[in-house]
């Protein structure tokens with residue numbers, strides 16, 4: 001175990017068998033893996049956990065991903081869309097209480113054309129000096145990403161969802177392809193976005209071999225951010241009866257990604273916190289170093305329902321910031337409201 005961990009910390013890539021072994025560890029070995037990942041993170045970012053303000057701008061989506069509660073064919077979903085003014089107001093409020101990164105996330109909603117998003121980004125960047133804007137608005141054209149970048153957006157999150165072609169096809173309708181996801185992520189990287197990919201742990205039909213492919217994909221792409229959280233079923237989707245992903249496998253994935261990419265910005269996701277009390281803290285102790293509390297207006301939070309029982313209050317929300325600070329401090333870390341760029345950014 002220790003020898004394998006040292007090998008990876010030394011910069012060598014683990015074999016497929018070694019990755020599978022690390023994914024499967026439990027008990028004492030899991031504790032050693034998580035601890036090693038935590039130490040690697042401490043050596044790069046110290047004791048800081050970066051906080052991002054998450055603004056869920058629209059629950060309209062033209063896609064029909066089988067796992068997602070806001071898929072277009074979910075007639076039960078209550079849809080909402082924030083106006084540009086509302087989005088800017090959320091950011092200004094977040095800025096006033098110290099936030100320096102805003103994540104604008106939404107379904108693929110045709111209302112948010114390049115012109116509309118660029119204008120919102122420009123307004124936030126000019127009224128919140130020194131802030132970073134992260135977009136998470138799905139698949140767009142190369143030209144669209146270029147325009148968003150020129151408007152001042154700094155980062156872009158687009159989970160690849162699965163790097164295994166067969167598995168990807170079981171999670172998505174035919175019109176969504178892994179090829180196009182990879183094209184998008186390549187575009188984002190070349191345009192100079194700090195780029196995030198990622199995947200769910202325990203999504204239906206996932207195998208350890210597919211997770212090995214996810215790890216290989218991450219090694220190759222060298223993303224600045226990686227979002228990993230457990231799959232959680234949503235009652236109005238075809239996967240309503242599938243079991244949720246496992247917390248311990250999620251923690252092992254986080255730790256492996258930290259060992260492979262020491263500088264990566266790695267959130268302890270809302271899904272992890274939603275699935276198990278103390279899940280987010282366990283994520284941090286396994287190598288995560290980002291938390292994204294919800295800054296969206298109260299009346300819409302419930303409607304951005306990607307999976308059942310998604311947390312949007314307490315420590316997952318801006319109102320719970322002092323609670324979040326306490327939770328982070330209780331495990332020996334400090335909450336940082338800085339921009340928290342990837343270390344490769346000058």
Ligand code: 5AD
Nearest residue numbers: 067068159230231232234271306307
């Ligand atoms: N369980 C967990 N995560 C989900 N996501 C979407 N649906 C679910 C679900 N049922 C994740 C996807 C997406 C991100 C915004 O939320 O990975 O990229």
